[in-house]
Amino acid sequence: MKKHNFSAGPSILPQEVFQKASEAVIDFNGSGLSILEISHRSKDFVAVIEEARALVKQLMNIGDDYEVLFLQGGASLQFAMLPYNLLSINGKASYLDTGTWASGAIKEAKKVGNVEVIASSKDKNYTYIPKNYTIDSSSDYFHCTSNNTIYGTQMKDFPETSVPIVCDMSSDIFSRKVDFSKFGLIYAGMQKNIGPAGATMVVLKKELLGKTGRGNIPTYFDYQAHISKESMLNTPPVFSIYTSLLNLQWLVRNGGIEAAEQRNRAKAYLLYEEIDRNPLFEGLCEKEDRSLMNVSFTITDETKKEAFDNAWKEAGINGLNGHRSVGGYRASLYNALPIESVQVLVDVMKSF
Numbered sequence: 001m002k003k004h005n006f007s008a009g010p011s012i013l014p015q016e017v018f019q020k021a022s023e024a025v026i027d028f029n030g031s032g033l034s035i036l037e038i039s040h041r042s043k044d045f046v047a048v049i050e051e052a053r054a055l056v057k058q059l060m061n062i063g064d065d066y067e068v069l070f071l072q073g074g075a076s077l078q079f080a081m082l083p084y085n086l087l088s089i090n091g092k093a094s095y096l097d098t099g100t101w102a103s104g105a106i107k108e109a110k111k112v113g114n115v116e117v118i119a120s121s122k123d124k125n126y127t128y129i130p131k132n133y134t135i136d137s138s139s140d141y142f143h144c145t146s147n148n149t150i151y152g153t154q155m156k157d158f159p160e161t162s163v164p165i166v167c168d169m170s171s172d173i174f175s176r177k178v179d180f181s182k183f184g185l186i187y188a189g190m191q192k193n194i195g196p197a198g199a200t201m202v203v204l205k206k207e208l209l210g211k212t213g214r215g216n217i218p219t220y221f222d223y224q225a226h227i228s229k230e231s232m233l234n235t236p237p238v239f240s241i242y243t244s245l246l247n248l249q250w251l252v253r254n255g256g257i258e259a260a261e262q263r264n265r266a267k268a269y270l271l272y273e274e275i276d277r278n279p280l281f282e283g284l285c286e287k288e289d290r291s292l293m294n295v296s297f298t299i300t301d302e303t304k305k306e307a308f309d310n311a312w313k314e315a316g317i318n319g320l321n322g323h324r325s326v327g328g329y330r331a332s333l334y335n336a337l338p339i340e341s342v343q344v345l346v347d348v349m350k351s352f
């Protein structure tokens with residue numbers, strides 16, 4: 001039986017994407033070859049990566065001043081790669097510290113240059129998003145994490161600033177309407193809301209490059225090198241990009257980002273309503289900063305934990321345990337998760 005998969009990442013994709021991807025492993029487009037054995041420079045794969053790039057631009061509603069790259073190394077490599085390309089030798093970058101991933105980005109950027117943490121929610125174990133901070137207009141960029149996967153908080157809006165905004169959108173990309181043209185650089189590991197693990201998407205404004213004064217950066221770290229080779233500086237993660245294309249096509253066929261946002265709001269509302277209504281459960285984060293993607297909560301009566309854990313597992317639910325650093329529960333409601341799965345979870349909670 002297919003499970004209700006609330007896993008935080010790698011995570012659920014639409015069933016029809018799994019179906020088509022598995023067919024392509026045997027025979028890709030009737031070519032008599034598997035997607036796993038064709039050259040990345042073949043006409044068929046070049047068409048795949050070009051369509052994926054075009055769909056990202058279409059979904060983001062951005063123009064030719066942006067480049068779309070499919071890279072490897074995860075969002076984690078971007079923590080180091082982006083300061084190499086955007087942080088000038090004598091300049092500084094401003095960072096917002098909203099959780100484990102944000103502080104990981106800070107730690108790596110500090111190895112490259114001057115970093116200023118302008119606000120942090122560490123004082124309350126990252127259960128809220130800091131609001132009143134100022135971004136120094138002399139900063140090379142402002143870095144934030146739109147959705148804090150581990151804690152379950154999400155930025156509801158982004159600051160108005162003349163400084164380029166750089167954002168880690170790994171866990172809420174394409175889940176809600178965002179004015180993407182306000183950003184200088186957006187990156188996301190594919191394995192949460194776009195596709196399988198193995199590829200990372202980077203969308204960046206070309207005009208930001210070439211200003212750091214850093215002459216000799218390793219080729220693989222250089223966005224310009226990847227742009228020149230159209231994401232084929234070396235062998236790209238072919239299967240991950242292909243499966244991501246299938247998912248992007250699914251998203252467009254199902255009403256695009258706006259329709260996805262409506263579905264995601266309905267799912268999150270259903271679950272938060274039960275958490276707030278049921279005295280056995282308690283949300284972990286400030287209500288106004290709650291994430292639509294990762295819903296974190298705890299059980300208030302530990303003696304009922306074992307029975308609750310058995311009940312959701314028996315109902316066919318997977319991946320509900322919180323991150324090991326936070327504990328409790330975390331339900332990830334990514335685009336592909338149907339509301340029926342959330343209803344199954346809510347019914348189990350109601351039975352307690």
Ligand SMILES: *Cc1c(COP(=O)(O)O)cnc(C)c1O
Nearest residue numbers: 074075076101149168170171189
């Ligand atoms: C999962 C996650 C990461 C790490 O992604 P990798 O691709 O595993 O490096 C970084 N940032 C956020 C917000 C995430 O959710």
